[in-house]
Amino acid sequence: KAGVTQTPRYLIKTRGQQVTLSCSPISGHRSVSWYQQTPGQGLQFLFEYFSETQRNKGNFPGRFSGRQFSNSRSEMNVSTLELGDSALYLCASSLGTKRLAKNIQYFGAGTRLSVL
Amino acid sequence: DQQVKQNSPSLSVQEGRISILNCDYTNSMFDYFLWYKKYPAEGPTFLISISSIKDKNEDGRFTVFLNKSAKHLSLHIVPSQPGDSAVYFCAASSPGGSEKLVFGKGTKLTVNP
DSSP states (O other): OOOOEEEOSEEEEOTTOOEEEEEEOOTTOOEEEEEEEETTTEEEEEEEEETTEEEEEOSOOTTEEEEEOTTSOEEEEEOSOOGGGOEEEEEEEEOOOSSSSOOOOEEOOOEEEEEO | OOSEEOOOSEEEEETTSOEEEEEEEOOTTOOEEEEEEEOTTSOOEEEEEEETTOSEEEETTEEEEEETTTTEEEEEESSOOGGGOEEEEEEEEOSSSOOOOEEOOOEEEEEEO
16 A cells, blocks of 8 residues: 655645645545644644535644645645745654544655755 | 653663653643664664553563553663664644644664673
Protein backbone atom coordinates (compact mmCIF):
# COMPACT_ATOMS: atom_id res chain seq x y z
CA LYS A 1 0.00 0.00 0.00
CA ALA A 2 1.42 3.39 -0.96
CA GLY A 3 2.06 5.86 1.83
CA VAL A 4 1.15 9.51 2.12
CA THR A 5 2.60 11.48 -0.77
CA GLN A 6 3.37 15.17 -0.57
CA THR A 7 4.41 17.35 -3.48
CA PRO A 8 6.57 19.21 -4.04
CA ARG A 9 9.29 18.20 -1.59
CA TYR A 10 11.00 21.59 -1.69
CA LEU A 11 9.80 25.07 -2.54
CA ILE A 12 11.46 28.47 -2.56
CA LYS A 13 9.22 31.51 -2.67
CA THR A 14 9.59 35.21 -1.97
CA ARG A 15 7.64 37.33 0.46
CA GLY A 16 4.18 38.28 -0.74
CA GLN A 17 3.79 35.30 -3.07
CA GLN A 18 1.35 32.50 -2.53
CA VAL A 19 1.95 28.76 -2.52
CA THR A 20 -0.08 25.59 -2.88
CA LEU A 21 1.03 22.28 -1.39
CA SER A 22 -0.49 18.93 -2.27
CA CYS A 23 -1.11 15.77 -0.28
CA SER A 24 -2.33 12.37 -1.45
CA PRO A 25 -3.45 10.22 1.48
CA ILE A 26 -3.19 6.49 1.92
CA SER A 27 -5.85 4.71 -0.10
CA GLY A 28 -9.03 4.39 1.94
CA HIS A 29 -8.12 7.16 4.36
CA ARG A 30 -10.68 9.93 4.47
CA SER A 31 -9.10 12.29 6.98
CA VAL A 32 -6.20 14.55 6.06
CA SER A 33 -4.51 16.80 8.59
CA TRP A 34 -1.84 19.42 8.03
CA TYR A 35 0.91 20.40 10.45
CA GLN A 36 3.63 23.03 10.43
CA GLN A 37 7.00 22.12 11.89
CA THR A 38 9.47 24.82 12.87
CA PRO A 39 12.55 24.55 15.09
CA GLY A 40 11.09 26.82 17.76
CA GLN A 41 7.49 25.63 17.86
CA GLY A 42 7.67 21.96 16.98
CA LEU A 43 4.72 20.43 15.13
CA GLN A 44 1.63 22.58 15.20
CA PHE A 45 -1.78 21.58 13.91
CA LEU A 46 -3.08 23.66 11.02
CA PHE A 47 -6.36 21.99 10.05
CA GLU A 48 -8.08 18.70 9.34
CA TYR A 49 -10.35 17.75 6.48
CA PHE A 50 -12.74 14.83 6.42
CA SER A 51 -15.05 14.05 3.52
CA GLU A 52 -14.27 17.41 1.90
CA THR A 53 -15.22 19.37 5.04
CA GLN A 54 -12.92 21.15 7.44
CA ARG A 55 -13.45 19.37 10.74
CA ASN A 56 -11.00 21.26 12.93
CA LYS A 57 -8.71 24.24 12.66
CA GLY A 58 -5.63 25.34 14.57
CA ASN A 59 -4.56 28.83 15.59
CA PHE A 60 -3.18 30.10 12.31
CA PRO A 61 -4.12 33.26 10.42
CA GLY A 62 -6.58 33.19 7.57
CA ARG A 63 -3.71 33.28 5.07
CA PHE A 64 -3.52 29.54 5.65
CA SER A 65 -6.32 27.65 3.98
CA GLY A 66 -6.98 24.22 2.63
CA ARG A 67 -9.41 22.02 0.84
CA GLN A 68 -10.11 18.38 0.21
CA PHE A 69 -11.33 16.77 -2.94
CA SER A 70 -13.78 13.92 -3.41
CA ASN A 71 -10.88 11.45 -3.78
CA SER A 72 -9.58 12.61 -0.36
CA ARG A 73 -6.56 14.37 -1.82
CA SER A 74 -5.93 17.66 -0.10
CA GLU A 75 -4.27 20.94 -0.89
CA MET A 76 -3.00 23.61 1.44
CA ASN A 77 -2.61 27.22 0.35
CA VAL A 78 -0.67 30.02 1.98
CA SER A 79 -1.22 33.51 0.61
CA THR A 80 0.91 36.61 1.08
CA LEU A 81 3.88 34.64 2.30
CA GLU A 82 5.93 35.96 5.20
CA LEU A 83 9.47 35.05 6.22
CA GLY A 84 8.09 33.30 9.28
CA ASP A 85 6.16 30.87 7.09
CA SER A 86 9.42 29.08 6.29
CA ALA A 87 8.87 25.63 7.70
CA LEU A 88 8.35 21.96 7.00
CA TYR A 89 4.70 21.34 6.18
CA LEU A 90 3.54 17.84 7.00
CA CYS A 91 0.42 16.10 5.88
CA ALA A 92 -1.02 13.13 7.74
CA SER A 93 -3.84 10.81 6.81
CA SER A 94 -6.02 8.46 8.83
CA LEU A 95 -9.24 6.52 8.49
CA GLY A 96 -11.05 9.37 10.19
CA THR A 97 -13.94 7.23 11.40
CA LYS A 98 -15.46 8.28 14.65
CA ARG A 99 -13.62 6.21 17.17
CA LEU A 100 -14.58 2.73 16.03
CA ALA A 101 -10.92 2.22 16.70
CA LYS A 102 -8.33 4.71 17.71
CA ASN A 103 -7.09 6.27 14.52
CA ILE A 104 -3.40 6.47 13.85
CA GLN A 105 -2.16 9.25 11.63
CA TYR A 106 0.42 8.41 9.02
CA PHE A 107 2.65 11.19 7.82
CA GLY A 108 4.14 12.10 4.50
CA ALA A 109 7.73 13.23 4.11
CA GLY A 110 6.70 16.87 4.07
CA THR A 111 7.22 19.92 1.90
CA ARG A 112 10.10 22.16 2.89
CA LEU A 113 9.06 25.76 2.20
CA SER A 114 11.65 28.52 2.25
CA VAL A 115 10.45 32.12 2.03
CA LEU A 116 13.09 34.64 1.00
CA ASP B 1 0.15 27.29 26.25
CA GLN B 2 2.07 24.08 25.69
CA GLN B 3 -0.22 21.20 26.54
CA VAL B 4 2.31 18.47 25.80
CA LYS B 5 5.84 18.90 27.05
CA GLN B 6 9.01 16.98 26.45
CA ASN B 7 11.44 18.60 28.81
CA SER B 8 14.58 16.87 27.60
CA PRO B 9 15.67 18.17 24.20
CA SER B 10 18.26 15.41 23.91
CA LEU B 11 19.25 12.06 25.37
CA SER B 12 22.35 9.98 24.79
CA VAL B 13 22.59 6.25 25.69
CA GLN B 14 24.88 3.34 24.97
CA GLU B 15 23.88 0.59 22.62
CA GLY B 16 22.18 -2.23 24.47
CA ARG B 17 21.07 -0.09 27.38
CA ILE B 18 17.59 1.23 28.11
CA SER B 19 16.39 4.54 26.66
CA ILE B 20 13.67 6.33 28.60
CA LEU B 21 11.94 9.26 26.98
CA ASN B 22 9.51 11.31 29.02
CA CYS B 23 6.45 13.38 28.25
CA ASP B 24 4.12 15.43 30.43
CA TYR B 25 0.71 16.81 29.55
CA THR B 26 -1.61 19.32 31.13
CA ASN B 27 -4.96 18.67 29.44
CA SER B 28 -6.87 16.05 31.40
CA MET B 29 -9.23 15.61 28.43
CA PHE B 30 -6.55 13.80 26.41
CA ASP B 31 -7.58 10.18 26.05
CA TYR B 32 -5.08 8.78 23.59
CA PHE B 33 -1.33 9.15 23.40
CA LEU B 34 1.13 8.29 20.65
CA TRP B 35 4.86 8.24 20.10
CA TYR B 36 6.37 9.04 16.74
CA LYS B 37 9.95 8.76 15.56
CA LYS B 38 11.41 11.15 13.01
CA TYR B 39 14.56 10.90 10.96
CA PRO B 40 15.93 13.96 9.14
CA ALA B 41 14.24 14.65 5.79
CA GLU B 42 11.44 12.18 6.56
CA GLY B 43 8.00 12.51 8.06
CA PRO B 44 7.22 11.21 11.56
CA THR B 45 6.73 7.45 11.76
CA PHE B 46 4.22 5.97 14.18
CA LEU B 47 5.82 3.85 16.91
CA ILE B 48 3.37 2.95 19.62
CA SER B 49 0.24 4.28 21.27
CA ILE B 50 -1.73 3.94 24.48
CA SER B 51 -5.29 4.63 25.47
CA SER B 52 -6.03 6.42 28.70
CA ILE B 53 -7.82 3.33 30.02
CA LYS B 54 -4.51 1.47 30.08
CA ASP B 55 -1.29 2.10 31.95
CA LYS B 56 1.08 0.10 29.78
CA ASN B 57 1.42 -1.03 26.20
CA GLU B 58 4.23 -3.12 24.73
CA ASP B 59 5.36 -3.71 21.19
CA GLY B 60 8.64 -5.53 20.85
CA ARG B 61 11.45 -3.41 22.21
CA PHE B 62 9.11 -0.47 22.83
CA THR B 63 6.94 -0.01 25.92
CA VAL B 64 4.87 3.02 26.76
CA PHE B 65 3.77 3.71 30.34
CA LEU B 66 0.98 6.09 31.28
CA ASN B 67 0.51 7.63 34.71
CA LYS B 68 -2.75 9.53 34.51
CA SER B 69 -2.64 10.93 38.01
CA ALA B 70 0.73 12.50 37.26
CA LYS B 71 -0.23 13.33 33.67
CA HIS B 72 2.99 11.67 32.58
CA LEU B 73 3.96 9.11 30.02
CA SER B 74 7.23 7.53 29.12
CA LEU B 75 8.64 5.48 26.28
CA HIS B 76 11.12 2.73 27.10
CA ILE B 77 13.33 1.25 24.42
CA VAL B 78 15.11 -1.94 25.42
CA PRO B 79 17.69 -2.73 24.21
CA SER B 80 18.60 0.49 22.44
CA GLN B 81 20.17 0.20 18.99
CA PRO B 82 22.10 2.76 16.91
CA GLY B 83 19.26 2.73 14.38
CA ASP B 84 16.99 4.11 17.09
CA SER B 85 18.84 7.42 16.90
CA ALA B 86 16.18 9.92 15.86
CA VAL B 87 13.90 12.62 17.23
CA TYR B 88 11.00 11.19 19.24
CA PHE B 89 7.73 13.07 19.51
CA CYS B 90 5.02 12.51 22.06
CA ALA B 91 1.50 13.37 20.86
CA ALA B 92 -1.95 13.42 22.41
CA SER B 93 -5.51 13.56 21.19
CA SER B 94 -8.85 14.40 22.76
CA PRO B 95 -12.18 12.60 22.48
CA GLY B 96 -14.43 13.58 19.63
CA GLY B 97 -14.46 13.33 15.90
CA SER B 98 -11.34 15.32 15.11
CA GLU B 99 -8.03 13.67 14.39
CA LYS B 100 -6.07 16.66 15.74
CA LEU B 101 -2.85 15.72 17.52
CA VAL B 102 -1.04 17.96 19.98
CA PHE B 103 2.69 17.34 19.86
CA GLY B 104 5.57 17.88 22.22
CA LYS B 105 8.67 19.54 20.82
CA GLY B 106 10.59 16.30 20.64
CA THR B 107 13.59 14.62 22.21
CA LYS B 108 16.63 13.80 20.12
CA LEU B 109 17.87 10.34 21.03
CA THR B 110 21.43 9.33 20.20
CA VAL B 111 22.40 5.70 20.69
CA ASN B 112 26.16 5.29 20.72
CA PRO B 113 27.72 2.04 19.47
